[in-house]
Amino acid sequence: MNETIVTYFAKFEWYKSLVKALTEMLGFNAEPLMVFLFFFLAAFIVVNVMAVTAGLATYAERKISADLQLRMGPNRVGPYGLIQFLADGVKFIMKEGIIPKSADKFLFTLAPILCLAGVLGSLTVVPYSSGFILSDLDIGLFFLIGISSLVGLGIFLGGYASNSKWAMLGGMRAAAQIISYEIPVVISGLSCVLLAGGLSFTTLIEAQTGFPQGWFVFHNPFTFIGFFVFFIGGLAETNRAPFDLPEAESELVSGYHTEYSGMRFAFFALAEYIEVFVVSGVAVALFLGGYNVPFGLGGDGILGQFLQLGAFFSKTLALYYVVIWFRWTLPRLRVDHLMTLCWKYLTPIAIFNLIGTGFWLYGFEGKSLFELLFKSGAAAAGGGH
Amino acid sequence: MFGNILFLVSALFSVLGAVGVVATKNIMHACVYLLMSLIGVAGLYLTLGADFVAATQLVVYVGGVVILMVFAVMLTGGADSQKSNRFGIKKTPMMGSIGTYIAGGISAILASYIVIFRLLPKVFEAQPVNSTMAFDKTVEKIGMLLVSDHVLAFEISSVLLLGALVGAAVIARPKRN
Known part of the structure; x- marks a missing residue:
């Protein structure tokens, strides 16, 4: 059965007493109502926290890029310019949403919504901690791949519906890029599924430990390469630099969202920044130990949950920093280089990694490199007597 | 509910x-x-x-x-x-002949x-x-069935997909003169 955030809270006494009190007050079984309310509340909190994280990420992006280029960055609104993103959000809301006269109005309004819906849907299975996961589906990773494919369609339809050649080219590039890079990402993720023996994120994370020697990235040489393949492919799927061809400013004005303004543009931007968080979070969950805390500090209670949240968020935000760092360091790839990288390098490497991981599992009975080294070292030192 | x-x-x-x-x-x-x-x-x-x-x-x-x-x-x-009239729908308001109408009517009644x-x-x-x-968990069951009872169908479909992949590569390949 799938674990959810509601089944986590249902273990506590106060939840049961709350259900009991509500049942007595309302006169009918309040269990489904409570489940609905808790899911609604949890989803509300997750979406809002993610929106604020995305907002702060735009601030971080501007500050870090300013740092890398010896500039100041935003520093007028609030202390250190911290609430600059709120001012930007207010501006987005106040702006007039313009739809070009010859655009396809139905698709033009639908595209940003599809984009955001795909990203927010993928938040369902992102494991923040062992209890705070909206729904730990048995098909977690597969569900994530499925629901996030809406993003590619949204971007492509946005480019098509704008009826502008720049948007059109950007949308076509985005669709080709997202479909192509899904393959190395999925195959390198699959090697972790092999090691853990399950698709659900809790299974994947429980198979790792809080310390780096238990992480899948250091499990064997194949997963070590696989992590980089996964991360590069994930970068390309979120259309971030150096893979930001769909919105290449120097060639295509602004790519697929050239004709968008106001909140519709904000939806695209929000979707991109949340998707970077999701990709970093999934990379952390698959390869970098996820929410595991060393020594299981904090136990099973609420304190442990918050420590796990801290572990997950600090690793994810560190990867987020790397993504921003890449953007302001590396130049953009050319279109043919992009496809060459995907089909001639990343995909064969990912397939090789998958087969190699399979052989490793068969040959060393699933032991990690550290276990093997420690065992042989102990044997050489005369241990085991 | x-x-x-x-x-x-x-x-x-x-x-x-x-x-x-x-x-x-x-x-x-x-x-x-x-x-x-x-x-x-x-x-x-x-x-x-x-x-x-x-x-x-x-x-x-x-x-x-x-x-x-x-x-x-x-x-x-x-x-x-x-704007275009690709399928001839606008040209012929009475699509089809008596034969197609009879066949369509009979199949509609049957359906x-x-x-x-x-x-x-x-x-x-x-x-x-x-x-x-x-x-229940379905992933494990599907996996077991795919490589035990339905292994032939699984392998045949994978060969078919490989053939489609190779065919697409052959068609898309630039011609050498």
């Missing part, structure tokens, strides 16, 4: 999407309505407890087939199809007979929707 709501929403999605595909004149809009219908079908799979099939529906149809269809429509210039008298009673007799939404 959740099961019923999920069933109603996804059934509404799939039916409305299917009606939209037929009703709209713009072929791109038809693709998007088809997407809506396919998502509704994925929801129907979920109500039946087949979560893996639902996710596969999303991956294959939403992520692959619909994008490919939109691509194909766009690259073949289908965007202004509402409605099967739906009303054979299928619908079974639908109403069928099990009620799973109300607790507590499902």
Whole structure:
């Protein structure tokens, strides 16, 4: 059965007493109502926290890029310019949403919504901690791949519906890029599924430990390469630099969202920044130990949950920093280089990694490199007597 | 309660999407309505407890087939199809001849007979929707069945897909003079 955030809270006494009190007050079984309310509340909190994280990420992006280029960055609104993103959000809301006269109005309004819906849907299975996961589906990773494919369609339809050649080219590039890079990402993720023996994120994370020697990235040489393949492919799927061809400013004005303004543009931007968080979070969950805390500090209670949240968020935000760092360091790839990288390098490497991981599992009975080294070292030192 | 709501929403999605595909004149809009219908079908799979099939529906149809269809429509210039008269529908208000009308009428009667008298009673007799939404794990079972009982079908379909892949590469390859 799938674990959810509601089944986590249902273990506590106060939840049961709350259900009991509500049942007595309302006169009918309040269990489904409570489940609905808790899911609604949890989803509300997750979406809002993610929106604020995305907002702060735009601030971080501007500050870090300013740092890398010896500039100041935003520093007028609030202390250190911290609430600059709120001012930007207010501006987005106040702006007039313009739809070009010859655009396809139905698709033009639908595209940003599809984009955001795909990203927010993928938040369902992102494991923040062992209890705070909206729904730990048995098909977690597969569900994530499925629901996030809406993003590619949204971007492509946005480019098509704008009826502008720049948007059109950007949308076509985005669709080709997202479909192509899904393959190395999925195959390198699959090697972790092999090691853990399950698709659900809790299974994947429980198979790792809080310390780096238990992480899948250091499990064997194949997963070590696989992590980089996964991360590069994930970068390309979120259309971030150096893979930001769909919105290449120097060639295509602004790519697929050239004709968008106001909140519709904000939806695209929000979707991109949340998707970077999701990709970093999934990379952390698959390869970098996820929410595991060393020594299981904090136990099973609420304190442990918050420590796990801290572990997950600090690793994810560190990867987020790397993504921003890449953007302001590396130049953009050319279109043919992009496809060459995907089909001639990343995909064969990912397939090789998958087969190699399979052989490793068969040959060393699933032991990690550290276990093997420690065992042989102990044997050489005369241990085991 | 959740099961019923999920069933109603996804059934509404799939039916409305299917009606939209037929009703709209713009072929791109038809693709998007088809997407809506396919998502509704994925929801129907979920109500039946087949979560893996639902996710596969999303991956294959939403992520692959619909994008490919939109691509194909766009690259073949289908965007202004509402202006052109490609299928001759506007030219001939009375499509078809007496023969096609007779065949269509008989098949319509047959189909409605099967739906009303054979299928619908079974639908109403069928099990009620799973109300607790507590499902068994399906992924392991599907995996075991794929490599044990249905290994031949699995291998044949993988060879077929490999053939399609090689064929596409051969067709797309630039010709050397």
